[in-house]
Amino acid sequence: MRDNRRARVILAMLLLTAFTLITLDYRSGGGGPLRRIGNAIFGPIETAAADVARPIGGFFGSLGHLSSYKHDNDKLRRELAAAQEQNRLHAAQDAELSDMQKLLHLDQRAHYRMVAAHVIAVGSSLGFESTATIDAGSRDGLRKDQTVFNGDGLVGRTLSVGPSTSTVLLANDPNFAAGARLERSQEIGIFSGGGRRPMMFTLLDSQGAISRGAGLVTFGDIGDRPFVPEIPIGHITDVQPPNGALTRTATVVPYVHFTSLDVVGVVVAAGAPPPRDSLLPPRPTPNSSSPRPSSSASAGASPTTTP
Amino acid sequence: MRRQLYAAAVILTALLLQVTVVNRLHLPGGHPDLVLIALISLALVGGPAYGAVAGFAAGFVADVLPPADHTIGRLAFVYAIVGYAAGLLEDTEERSVVGAVLAVATGSAAAVVLFAGVGALLGDPRVTTGNVGHALLAAVIYDVVLAPFIVPLVSGAARRVEPAGVY
Numbered sequence: 001m002r003d004n005r006r007a008r009v010i011l012a013m014l015l016l017t018a019f020t021l022i023t024l025d026y027r028s029g030g031g032g033p034l035r036r037i038g039n040a041i042f043g044p045i046e047t048a049a050a051d052v053a054r055p056i057g058g059f060f061g062s063l064g065h066l067s068s069y070k071h072d073n074d075k076l077r078r079e080l081a082a083a084q085e086q087n088r089l090h091a092a093q094d095a096e097l098s099d100m101q102k103l104l105h106l107d108q109r110a111h112y113r114m115v116a117a118h119v120i121a122v123g124s125s126l127g128f129e130s131t132a133t134i135d136a137g138s139r140d141g142l143r144k145d146q147t148v149f150n151g152d153g154l155v156g157r158t159l160s161v162g163p164s165t166s167t168v169l170l171a172n173d174p175n176f177a178a179g180a181r182l183e184r185s186q187e188i189g190i191f192s193g194g195g196r197r198p199m200m201f202t203l204l205d206s207q208g209a210i211s212r213g214a215g216l217v218t219f220g221d222i223g224d225r226p227f228v229p230e231i232p233i234g235h236i237t238d239v240q241p242p243n244g245a246l247t248r249t250a251t252v253v254p255y256v257h258f259t260s261l262d263v264v265g266v267v268v269a270a271g272a273p274p275p276r277d278s279l280l281p282p283r284p285t286p287n288s289s290s291p292r293p294s295s296s297a298s299a300g301a302s303p304t305t306t307p
Numbered sequence: 308m309r310r311q312l313y314a315a316a317v318i319l320t321a322l323l324l325q326v327t328v329v330n331r332l333h334l335p336g337g338h339p340d341l342v343l344i345a346l347i348s349l350a351l352v353g354g355p356a357y358g359a360v361a362g363f364a365a366g367f368v369a370d371v372l373p374p375a376d377h378t379i380g381r382l383a384f385v386y387a388i389v390g391y392a393a394g395l396l397e398d399t400e401e402r403s404v405v406g407a408v409l410a411v412a413t414g415s416a417a418a419v420v421l422f423a424g425v426g427a428l429l430g431d432p433r434v435t436t437g438n439v440g441h442a443l444l445a446a447v448i449y450d451v452v453l454a455p456f457i458v459p460l461v462s463g464a465a466r467r468v469e470p471a472g473v474y
Binding site: 035173 | 326327328359362366372385419426434435437
């Protein structure tokens with residue numbers, strides 16, 4: 001408990017500085033120059049760290065298997081380890097390749113000009129944000145507010161762009177919203193990420209027809225930024241009763257697995273929009289369950305009732 | 308001086324591991340906070356002033372380290388307080404692991420609550436009761452599990468870097 005007074009003065013000054021930072025960033029609406037500087041300085045370090053981290057993660061994953069061969073002789077063991085390492089690398093490369101192929105497949109049908117990138121970092125220390133760093137930046141032609149997608153569908157939009165890395169706001173973040181259109185119909189509405197809660201689709205027309213299993217695609221924005229049209233988002237799982245509200249809401253299960261993102265594409269230039277509904281995956285049959293276990297906590301998110 | 312360099316290296320490593328490895332693991336509920344555990348380990352050796360400065364610096368870098376997207380200054384604020392409080396616990400030479408684990412558990416809970424509190428004041432839509440509850444539970448459990456491994460390692464090395472109370 002030595003020089004406690006000095007420590008208290010230091011703490012008070014630091015907290016004051018932190019409050020000043022918070023105020024400045026809050027008043028400038030966030031995404032100020034500090035974010036770009038952060039991307040410029042730490043982006044390359046993160047890229048390098050991700051390159052190192054990938055094999056290490058794989059190594060820890062394969063430790064369990066290696067231990068069972070300890071009775072074999074040294075040479076055999078080393079050969080086996082090498083073979084397993086090869087195998088694991090092949091498996092990882094295969095997975096990456098199939099990600100790539102799916103992305104290219106979707107992109108070929110869409111005719112967007114895109115830049116492919118890897119996800120190198122996710123989230124932040126304590127934050128509740130659902131964001132990712134990708135290893136492509138302004139040098140590759142990326143700008144703020146561009147569509148990010150992968151072979152399965154919509155991943156998010158670019159938030160801040162550094163020289164060689166960028167931050168992506170993922171579609172399951174509570175801050176995420178995009179104009180969306182229901183498959184086959186003209187019905188439009190707003191898709192929003194829910195964080196821990198399911199994602200929601202708000203239909204602007206309270207009388208509009210909406211059914212379970214219907215696919216949802218992006219509606220597209222003016223000038224194709226932030227969103228180009230026709231990127232698949234997900235399918236409707238649960239429709240809330242109208243309850244006299246002005247809009248109707250439904251929960252959405254996304255096509256993209258946000259926990260295992262690797263290869264993504266960023267649309268840097270959009271050509272003519274692809275034919276309607278041409279990018280959607282085949283519709284799931286009603287009696288088979290949804291492709292993934294939906295986190296259907298149903299979350300007491302009752303529709304707002306304002307008669 | 309050597310201690311400052313050591314602290315910077317430890318915190319930067321923790322920050323990078325956090326976003327490139329830990330946050331990408333598929334853990335149920337949430338993630339451990341490596342930066343917080345490293346910070347508490349350093350503060351337990353360095354004292355309150357040291358803890359507050361280290362916490363502020365770690366938090367500020369975490370605020371601008373991509374892909375962070377919260378108001379800049381929030382983590383600096385939270386970690387400065389946690390670092391200071393952990394530093395107050397410093398008085399004996401060798402601490403028991405149990406004490407350190409308790410410090411980490413309290414620090415984790417306090418960090419989540421403070422961070423969410425500042426977020427709520429700023430109107431952050433990501434701060435909901437469900438989110439905070441999950442994060443609180445996950446942070447405390449995972450941090451307590453990791454603390455017995457990380458704290459002795461980081462604290463022990465910190466003592467060896469600059470032995471005999473410069474502070």
